[in-house]
Amino acid sequence: MSEDGVNQRRRLLLVTTGLGLVGTAFAATPFVLSMTPSARAKAAGAPVEVDISKIEPGQLLTIEWRGKPVWIVRRTPEMLKALPTIDAKLADPKSEVKDQQPDYAQNATRSIKPEIMIVVGICTHLGCSPDKRLEAGAVSGLGADWTGGFFCPCHGSLFDLAGRVYKNVPAPTNLPVPPHKYLTDGRIVIGEDQKGAA
Ligand code: FES
Known part of the structure; x- marks a missing residue:
């Protein structure tokens, strides 16, 4: 092949490669767009389905929702019995502060089913992560x-154990x-x- 022929072939190859890249970019765009809403939804915090059937009485399961830890405790009968006995030590024993729970959790156990506690595990002071001290008595160190x-x-x-803050x-x-x-x-x-996603 003459030198002119070689140069012409090189130019043609460069153009073809350039077109190939453009084609790839266009092809990739719809894929990226199709991924973006689910990534956004995840970041915003889609509802999370949880199997609570394996949580034993007295155990705590932590799951993540909207980047926050949510604690689920299956309270024992003893734990439930203890709740009303400390009302006098609590700042808001009847959960009267609005927005700290939905209406259906504004009750003595702050829950739909008394045995299941569900709360966001972030301290309402400055956002630290509280330690779990589920056991009653001196063994707790408290x-x-x-x-x-x-x-x-x-x-x-x-x-x-209903997430109620002490005085x-x-x-x-x-x-x-x-x-x-x-x-x-x-x-x-x-x-x-029941009203839909929060
Ligand atoms: S962050 Fe201050 S007591 Fe929890």
Whole structure:
């Protein structure tokens, strides 16, 4: 092939390659766009379905919803019995502060089913992660009269096993109860209730 012929062939190859790249870019765009809404929905926090059937009495399961930890505890009969006994020590025992729970959780156990506690596990003071001190009594390190709950190590706030905050601690409100609903006895959805997604 002459030198002219070789140069012409090189130019042709470059143009073809360039077209190939443009073609790839156009082909990739719809794929990226189709992925974006689900990534956005995930970041915004789509409802999360959870199997709670394996949680034993007295156990806590942590799941993530909207980037936050949500604690699910299957309360024992003893834990439930202890709840009303400490009302006098609590800042908002009847959950009267609005927006800390949906209407259907504004009751003595702050839950739909008394045995299942569901709260967002972030301290309502400055957002630290409270320690789980589910066991009652001195073994908790919080005194013999401790009835189980959560202790925030940052500034000492205390919450009971319904996420209710104690009096005279820095945290101003109870732990939030997220919107949720039951699909069956063993399956729940966090982030959606009978009215729809939160
Ligand atoms: S952040 Fe929990 S007590 Fe301050």
